[in-house]
Amino acid sequence: MASAPARREPCDAALPRPWFALASIPVVYGANDEGAKAIAPGTADLLLELHDPPRPSYLALPERLVPNARRRERNDFPRIVAVGSDRLLFMATQGRRDHGYFLCDVKARTAARLPVIPLEMGLKLLLRRNIGLVADPRCPGHYMIAQLHANVMKRRHDALLCYSTATGQWAVKPLASATDHESWGADGVFAHDGLLWWVDIGYGMLVCNPFDDLPHLRFVRLPIGCEIHGPGDRPRLISTSLMDQSRCVRISQGMLRYVEIRGLSYDSAAVNVAPTVSMWTLVNPAGPHPWRFEYEAYFSDIWAHDSYVAAGLPQGKVPNLALVDPNNHGVVYFFQGSTMFSLDVRARRVLACEECLVDRLGQNLEFQYSRFVEAWDWELRGNDPASSDGTRINQLF
Template sequence: MSVPEAEGNTELEGEHQWVILACIPHVVPEDEHDITLLRAYPPQSSRLIVPRRIAPDPKDIENHPYVVAVGTHGRFLLYATQGQGSQPAEPHVFDGFHSEPLRAHGGYPKAYFLCDLSTRAATRLPDPDIPILNPGNVGLLVLRGGRIAAVVSMVVELQPTAGTDRAALLCYLSLTNRWSVRPANYPPADRPWGGHGVIFDGPDLIWVDLSYGLLHLSCYESLLSDPPPRLLFIPLPDGCELPAGTEDLDKKRCVGWSGDRLRYVQIHLRADGEPIVSRWTWIPLVDGDTGSWRHDGDISFQVIWADKGYRAMKLRPKEIPAVACIDPGGHGESVWFFQRSRLFRVNMATGKVMRSIFFKMNNPPSRYHSSRFIRLWKLTKELYDGA
C-alpha cells in the first residue's frame, strides 16, 4: 500500500483560521439531521450541533458525547455511547447534564463517528474485533498524497497490556474501512497510562499522561508497514511526576504545540505556598530519539491578579483559574485560562491579561471546565466561512 503523507500544523497554506472548539456538542432532535459547526472568531468558542441519532444518551459527568480529536480538511472524530441496542432512548432534555454518573450507562456500546465539516456527514466506524477501551488514548491522522488522491483518515487507540512492556495499537483506516491491530512497545511497563489525550502533528503522534509524561511515535508510517511501531517515552520535567490516577490534572496542566515546538504548562505552588504558572519547551536532539525540557520561566498569579487588564475585565480577584490551552500562535508565550465560564489569555512573560470572553459550552457546568474540553482546530478560510 502506498503510504499517504501526513498533514500537520503546516498543512494549511494561505488564509486559515484557528477555532477554539468546545468538545461537548449540543444535541438536537432528529429532524435537524446534519452535523453543524456554530463557529465564532477566537477567542470566542465554537460548538458543534449533532442529531440525537448519533448521541442518544443523557449527558452525565462520566458519559457524554465529545470530540476526541480534530484533523485537517475539516475532519474530526466524535465519540458517543449508543444506548441499549435497538431500544429507543428515553426522552430527556437534550442539553441537560447530570453531575453524578447514571447507572443506566453501564455496558452501553461505545462508538466513534468520523465527521466531515465540508459535507456535514457523520459516518459510524465499524466495531473492531477488540473493544474500544479509552477514547482519551485515541488520535486522528488525516493523510493525503502519494498514489492516493483522496483524503484518508486514520484512527489510532493505544491499549497497554497491564503489567507488561507491550501494548496494542488499534488502527482504523478509512481507505479500507477496517480495523487492524499493531503490536508496540510500552516503555512505562507496570505503570497505567493516564489517557489525557493525543496530539497529532504530522508525522508525529503523541499520547499524553499529565501525571507522568508523553509517548512519542515519530513516524506514523510504521502503523502501516513493518517493522512494528516504536514508542519513545518523554518524561515530564524534573519534579513534575505525580502518582497515577491523580485527579483534576487537566485543570492544572496542559501540553500543546505552539510555534512548531511542543510546550508544557503547569499550575503549582512554590515552597512558600504562592501559586505560580511554569512553562517548558521540549527541545529534541537532531535524531529525534531524545531531547530535554527547557524551562521557559515562572510567573506568579500575584502578578496576573495585579494587572490592570485583569481588574478591568472584572475577573475574580485571588481566584486560581484552570488551564484551558496553550495559544498555538507565537512561541508559547500566551496561555488561555478558565475562570468559571470565562476564558482569558495571559502573556506569560509579562503577566498582562490580553483578552477575556465567555466560553460557549453550558454543559458540563463551568466548575468542570478544563483543558480536556478544548480542541484547537485549524480550518481553511473556505471551511471556516462555510460553517
C-alpha cells in the same frame, strides 16, 4: 537509534492560521430546536458554530446521531475525542452498552460511524482518552485512527488498534519495541509531525509512527521536576481533573509546549509557595535534555495587573488551564468560572475575556478545563466567514 536533531523555532513572520477554541462537548439539536432543519436527514449530519477565541466554537449534531445527549454518567456523554485538520472524531452512546464512534468530514458536513471491529482481532475500542487521529501521508485526504493498548498492569504497551479511512479496514499492529513505565494514565492524544503522541499529564508522553508495520513506541519524560511519582500502582492520590486543570501539553508555532501551574495543593514540594504558571518547549525528544524552559509568571503579578482588574476577574483565585494560542506560545488561555480569558504571560496582560460554557447544553461548570477544549486550526478553505473589513462573522456552517 540516533538522536533526532533539535528543532528550530518556526519563523514568526509566517502568516498565522485561523483557529477556534472548540468545545469538546457538542451541542445537540432536537427535532423541534432552532437549526434542526439545517441538519435534517438528507441535508447534513452536522453544523459548526465558529467564533473567534476566546469565545468558544461548537460542533452541533442532530438528536438522531446522539440520542442520549443529556446523560452525565461517567464516560457516558457525547464528546469529541480527536481532531484533525478537516476531520473530527466523536463518541456518542447509542444504547445501554453501545458506544458509537463517528468520523466527521467537516467540509462535506457528514458523519459516518466507524465499522464494527472483527471479533477475531481480540481488541476493542476502550472508553479512555487514548484514541488519536492523524493524516495519512501516503493517501492525501485520508486518516488513520489509532488506539494504544497496554498489558494488564498498564506498565507496558504492546499493540495498536488501527482503522484506515483509505482501506476502510481495522488492523492490529504489534509494537516492535516499547518502554516500561509507571501505570499509564489516558490524558489525551494528538498528532504532531506525522506521529501520534499519547499523554500522561503526570508523567510524560509515548510517541510512535502509526503507519509503520511494526511501530517503535518511545517515551518522552516531562521536564525535570514536573513528574509526579508515588509508590505502587499509580497512587498519585490526585484526581485526573485536578492535573488537567493545572497541566497541559499543546502545539504552538509548530512545537510542543508543556504548561504547568505550580503552587497548588497536589504539589507537595510547593507548600507555601506562591502559585505560578510556567512553560517549556520540546526541542529534542530523543536527546538527554529534551525540554527548554521558556518563562514563568507569578499569579500575584497577573492579579495585580490593570488589565486583569479591568476585566473584572476575581482576585486570589487560581484559574484552570484551557489551551495555548497555536500561533503564539506566549499567549495562554484560562478558565475562571464560566469565563475564558487569554493572557500574554510574559507581560502579565489579559488580552481578551469572554463568557464560555464548554457544556452549553447542560451548563455544567465541571467541564471548564483543558480536557474539554481544543485549539483547532481548521482552515476554512474558501468558506472563511469574514466581512469586507476583515472582521470574522459568527455564523453556522
